[in-house]
Amino acid sequence: MLRFILVRLASAVPTLLLVIAVAFLMVRAAPGGPFDAERVLPPETAANLAAAYHLDEPLPVQFARYLGGVLRGDLGPSYYYRDYEVQELIAAALPVTALLAGLAAAVALVVGLAAGACAALTANSGTDRLVTGLAMTGISVPVFVIAPLMVLAFAVHLGWFPASWTGGGRGERLVLPVIALALPHIAFLARLTRGSLLEVLSADFIRAARAQGLGTWRVLRVHALKPALLPVVSYLGPALASLLTGAVVVEAVFGIPGLGQLFVRSGLNRDYTLVLGIVIFYAALIIVLNLVVDLVYGWLDPRVRAR
Numbered sequence: 684m685l686r687f688i689l690v691r692l693a694s695a696v697p698t699l700l701l702v703i704a705v706a707f708l709m710v711r712a713a714p715g716g717p718f719d720a721e722r723v724l725p726p727e728t729a730a731n732l733a734a735a736y737h738l739d740e741p742l743p744v745q746f747a748r749y750l751g752g753v754l755r756g757d758l759g760p761s762y763y764y765r766d767y768e769v770q771e772l773i774a775a776a777l778p779v780t781a782l783l784a785g786l787a788a789a790v791a792l793v794v795g796l797a798a799g800a801c802a803a804l805t806a807n808s809g810t811d812r813l814v815t816g817l818a819m820t821g822i823s824v825p826v827f828v829i830a831p832l833m834v835l836a837f838a839v840h841l842g843w844f845p846a847s848w849t850g851g852g853r854g855e856r857l858v859l860p861v862i863a864l865a866l867p868h869i870a871f872l873a874r875l876t877r878g879s880l881l882e883v884l885s886a887d888f889i890r891a892a893r894a895q896g897l898g899t900w901r902v903l904r905v906h907a908l909k910p911a912l913l914p915v916v917s918y919l920g921p922a923l924a925s926l927l928t929g930a931v932v933v934e935a936v937f938g939i940p941g942l943g944q945l946f947v948r949s950g951l952n953r954d955y956t957l958v959l960g961i962v963i964f965y966a967a968l969i970i971v972l973n974l975v976v977d978l979v980y981g982w983l984d985p986r987v988r989a990r
Contacts, residue, residue: 695970702966703753703959707746710955749959758960763952769960772945780941783933784926786861791868791922796915798869799876806881814873821870826929830863830936847938860937864929868922875918880911920976924969 752759758769802814837859838846845856931943938944942961949957 706962759956761957763954769956776942776945787864790865795869795872798873802877803880818870818873821866827932833859860933864933879914883911920973923972
């Protein structure tokens with residue numbers, strides 16, 4: 684298992700370095716600068732600011748300086764939020780996004796697995812067709828459509844939940860964002876679970892277990908569930924990444940002060956270091972989450988660890 688972890692970490696390092704390099708070049712290639720404003724700065728002031736933040740140095744020197752800071756755990760100062768380091772801003776916004784994505788992941792897993800298992804156990808019935816139809820609808824409608832529709836229906840017309848982060852209690856304001864973020868993943872997980880479980884239930888070892896007189900729920904819990912979860916676990920890596928990136932849209936719709944909204948504002952403000960810091964944080968977090976998914980997959984299927 685230790686070798687398995689080390690191999691995965693070694694392969695993640697070049698990926699992270701590539702992400703840093705590409706993000707750095709793309710940010711620098713964007714028009715405008717971090718200190719551009721409605722009024723044009725005097726040339727002396729602009730030159731002093733560029734020198735203070737090393738923006739007057741050649742691009743390779745800037746990248747080497749920035750990469751050295753990243754390796755030391757220093758993401759640099761924010762160009763827009765004065766007197767704040769990038770890591771301080773990320774640390775302040777992270778708990779909100781982590782809470783939102785974590786709750787959405789839990790809801791998606793519980794509801795998606797239950798719906799998929801129910802559809803598989805009642806294959807070709809009305810329940811199966813209902814779950815399959817709802818899953819197709821959930822997959823087809825993107826988050827940026829679901830979220831405003833939920834606000835219109837449940838906040839504006841029915842008044843059940845607040846329309847923004849500043850309204851209602853702590854629990855009430857989480858309901859609509861969490862559901863909006865979780866719905867597409869509930870649909871994917873339901874379809875994956877249904878297809879995988881149907882395949883496992885038709886296997887020979889399941890027939891042998893049933894021939895021994897075991898009940899349906901015991902067969903499902905003891906014999907069928909673990910192998911049926913393999914495709915679901917494979918999906919969890921991209922799903923967790925999608926939850927984090929999808930939170931950008933949800934946070935913008937509901938006015939949630941998380942990493943997504945901070946990222947959008949940093950882009951509009953041309954805050955180079957904050958944009959880069961959030962991109963690097965997301966990339967590192969996704970790599971770690973994928974490593975965790977690989978470990979879970981290796982636990983479910985020991986053959987993976989031998990590769």
